[in-house]
Amino acid sequence: MPNINDYYQKKQLLEKLSKELNKMEQDQALKSDLEFEEKIKGLMDEHKKSPKDVLQILGAIDPSVASAKTEGGGVRAKRPMKTYKNPHSGEVVKTRGGNHKTLNEWRQKYGKEAVRSWQQD
Numbered sequence: 001m002p003n004i005n006d007y008y009q010k011k012q013l014l015e016k017l018s019k020e021l022n023k024m025e026q027d028q029a030l031k032s033d034l035e036f037e038e039k040i041k042g043l044m045d046e047h048k049k050s051p052k053d054v055l056q057i058l059g060a061i062d063p064s065v066a067s068a069k070t071e072g073g074g075v076r077a078k079r080p081m082k083t084y085k086n087p088h089s090g091e092v093v094k095t096r097g098g099n100h101k102t103l104n105e106w107r108q109k110y111g112k113e114a115v116r117s118w119q120q121d
Contacts, residue, residue, distance in 0.1 A: 081096055086106060
């Protein structure tokens with residue numbers, strides 16, 4: 001019987017979401033935004049431009065746009081370069097991440113805190 005209960009719950013949820021969607025589709029602001037989106041996509045297709053190209057163009061007009069992230073397509077900033085110098089061997093390792101093969105070997109041999117103290121400024 002759990003399947004039938006689950007079925008009816010999902011059916012009620014579907015009906016509720018359907019009503020909410022219909023209500024949203026009647027909103028003039030949403031209609032205007034959707035129409036604008038379609039026109040922008042049409043222009044991008046017509047001129048063979050990507051969203052990145054459009055942002056670059058807009059960034060030339062308004063520099064504050066160039067620094068804005070796109071939803072889901074933002075580029076994460078690079079991690080800072082860290083330099084470690086092993087006082088026992090004099091070996092130097094430069095890395096942007098913590099999962100470096102040589103660093104991991106040093107951590108196993110000398111300990112995490114010791115290797116962390118070898119970081120150069």
